[in-house]
Amino acid sequence: MSTGSSIGIDIGGTKISAAVVKNNEIVSDVKVVNTSNTAKGILNQVLDITAALNNSNSVDALGIATAGAVNKDNSKIMGSTGNLPNGYSYIDFKDEIEKKFELPTLLENDANAAAYAEYKTGNGISKSNVIVITLGTGVGSGVIIDGKLMRGTSGGGAECGHIVMSIEKKRKCTCGTWDCWEAYASGTGYAITANEMAANIAKDKKAGILLEKEPGNITTYDVIEGLKNNDEFAIQVHNTWEYHVLLGLVSLTNIFDPECFILSGGMAEFITYDKIQKDLSKMALISNPQILPAKAKNNAGIIGAGILATQKYGK
Amino acid sequence: MSTGSSIGIDIGGTKISAAVVKNNEIVSDVKVVNTSNTAKGILNQVLDITAALNNSNSVDALGIATAGAVNKDNSKIMGSTGNLPNGYSYIDFKDEIEKKFELPTLLENDANAAAYAEYKTGNGISKSNVIVITLGTGVGSGVIIDGKLMRGTSGGGAECGHIVMSIEKKRKCTCGTWDCWEAYASGTGYAITANEMAANIAKDKKAGILLEKEPGNITTYDVIEGLKNNDEFAIQVHNTWEYHVLLGLVSLTNIFDPECFILSGGMAEFITYDKIQKDLSKMALISNPQILPAKAKNNAGIIGAGILATQKYGK
Structure with missing residues (x-):
């Protein structure tokens, strides 16, 4: 059944934050954790957050806003991930999440995701x-x-x-x-x-x-x-x-x-x-x-990633 | 009946040149005249060339590559037409041609048209x-x-x-x-x-x-x-x-x-x-x-304008 909603996750050097996004808005609590200092730790944090939000909400897809360049089909991180730990750019978030949750997953550069949120919900x-x-x-x-x-x-x-x-x-x-x-x-x-x-x-x-x-x-x-x-x-x-x-x-x-x-x-x-x-x-x-x-202040990365995931994979 | 071909016309400060474009190539003689020094003169030259090419060929549409900025829907010249005569930017080529020939007409900036030809037929x-x-x-x-x-x-x-x-x-x-x-x-x-x-x-x-x-x-x-x-x-x-x-x-x-x-x-x-x-x-x-x-040397403006017209209006 189509829900028109997706989970948006923003992975930053300091914090990972996530919520459910529907109709261009956050419609759940925003979950926030301090970013792990290992790549494996970050993957586990993302899987845990996804599990929690997926259990208590019905969503179509998942979008991740991440530091670093993301490849053309929004499936992989290409590099330049700044202050994130070694090995981070090798995590295959899409594969890991889709294996575990059957949630089609999209990645987007965090600046692009935040810009898209501003375009859809802010002064754009x-x-x-x-x-x-x-x-x-x-x-x-x-x-x-x-x-x-x-x-x-x-x-x-x-x-x-x-x-x-x-x-x-x-x-x-x-x-x-x-x-x-x-x-x-x-x-x-x-x-x-x-x-x-x-x-x-x-x-x-x-x-x-x-x-x-x-x-x-x-x-x-x-x-x-x-x-x-x-x-x-x-x-x-x-x-x-x-x-x-x-x-x-x-x-x-x-x-x-x-x-x-x-x-x-x-x-x-x-x-x-x-x-x-x-x-x-x-x-x-x-x-x-x-x-x-700008108008969309906090959580623009979450919102943008969620909107992009719904646009691409919303049923 | 669809012909997949269009007339392309390139209006420059020195010359006006035109030909029929099909499958990204010129398939007729290229007609060339020296550009008139009045706006009305240029309009008549364009109508004459169109009549000649339209009589001897079966085409779907017409594309004009022109100096100056062209508006968003490719229907009008907005200005900055350099060395073309006063009043040139006020000529409504689309209306004049469509009234006379029932050829749907598109305008494009000459640099854009030439670039598009290079993209479709040259090293692009x-x-x-x-x-x-x-x-x-x-x-x-x-x-x-x-x-x-x-x-x-x-x-x-x-x-x-x-x-x-x-x-x-x-x-x-x-x-x-x-x-x-x-x-x-x-x-x-x-x-x-x-x-x-x-x-x-x-x-x-x-x-x-x-x-x-x-x-x-x-x-x-x-x-x-x-x-x-x-x-x-x-x-x-x-x-x-x-x-x-x-x-x-x-x-x-x-x-x-x-x-x-x-x-x-x-x-x-x-x-x-x-x-x-x-x-x-x-x-x-x-x-x-x-x-x-660049590979597409001469007549890139004609070719680009012709391709764009066929893409938009080809039957």
Whole structure:
């Protein structure tokens, strides 16, 4: 019997969380456990959670949001699983779950799953072309084109944080190359910009937070605090960071011509939406997509994975 | 009766060319006229060509490849028609043709139509995710995702030449903003790079073509000629230009994860394919798409427009 509902599980480096998702909403308790430090431990946690949710609910399928790239047919993790334990990417979750529970199972990259939740339940509702940008420690993204997640040839596409932003090698990126958007627009990039700018200010011109912190020691937090006191240096850093964010949005507008951008992640709180919207309208070649904050906050990974599983396997 | 064939017409600033396209090939004579200098003149030329081809062939539909952005449902030109006469973008080709010939008509941007021909008949055959980059006076592009042309929300998407390549304002782009990929990777950008580099070389270090040409007067042609004589300066300029091309391909690989790039346009002849392929494999985050030269040379616009018309309206 069709239930139109699926289990969604989000496997992160710190926590594994799961719930039943129906009609784009969580309809059960959210189960949360601390992520095991072994691959086998994580597999057992996922099987236990699945058993518990499957026993007390009637569901059609199961969706897993995971760190790392997922292959094109959403069946396997391909790698780049960050802070998850060794061997994690070799776990065949789909096979293990389908053997044990007869629940058809889909895997999706966690950023893609969260972006899809934002598209279906957040500020992307009623749109078809939506780009979700996560401004956090890094810059993540999910791209929805004509209502479908863009996944690329291998499944690992939509790494919009890795647009190259300089023809000169100025700033190393975590990915190993230079000057990706992430190296400027992320929270990490924010602090680098602050310290670079501080190093260029002469001793006798220093004021505000620059009197308290030496170049090299200024944190993103320091600058955000400085903004509250109208610290001149903090305002300059912030404007520079917003300009770096803007340049990436200009590139993505010219490439994708989306209906909207949705900005999520901790750094998205500090965006001046009306200013950046106005600047985008001046600089973009094609169109002026809306720039909106994210709405689907917690559990977006669970919701996205659940919706995707129901779409693919719902009876 | 289904014929599986359509008329394809390519309207350019210099010439209008047209033919019947069947099974992804031109199956009639190619008719060519010099483009009229009035909008009304162009409409009459298109109607005349259509009448001639429609009388002597049995076709299902008609496709027009045109300069400028075309709206989402391929029915109207939206603007940016470059060197075509005033009023051109207001011509309702679809309505005029359908009234007169009962041929269902589709419009497509000429770069998109040519890219689609390359995808269906050139080096994109048997692939699903293909990006065609035209390196000419500017940088054009067409993006095929899962077998479909990506057109964006308005229809004017896939302007990959307008990725921003610098956080500092270094070089003005024809689009009005700064430092688009086009401003570096195009033939125009090539000459700008040459002249910028020449201006930084001291008088007593000058050799080869720098003894013949002053900074500001060096053309792309001069440098290409210099390459044939192993001119040291020409080699440096060329390497820099190839690096600029590469950086855009890195960004597009990370964003789209395509199966291949196909490089067309006059400047694509000067790409060192094995070198740029090797560099891309080192720098891209996700994958190492093939970089191939274009195969569909002449009449790609006619062929692409014809194929798209048959796909949409073929009986």
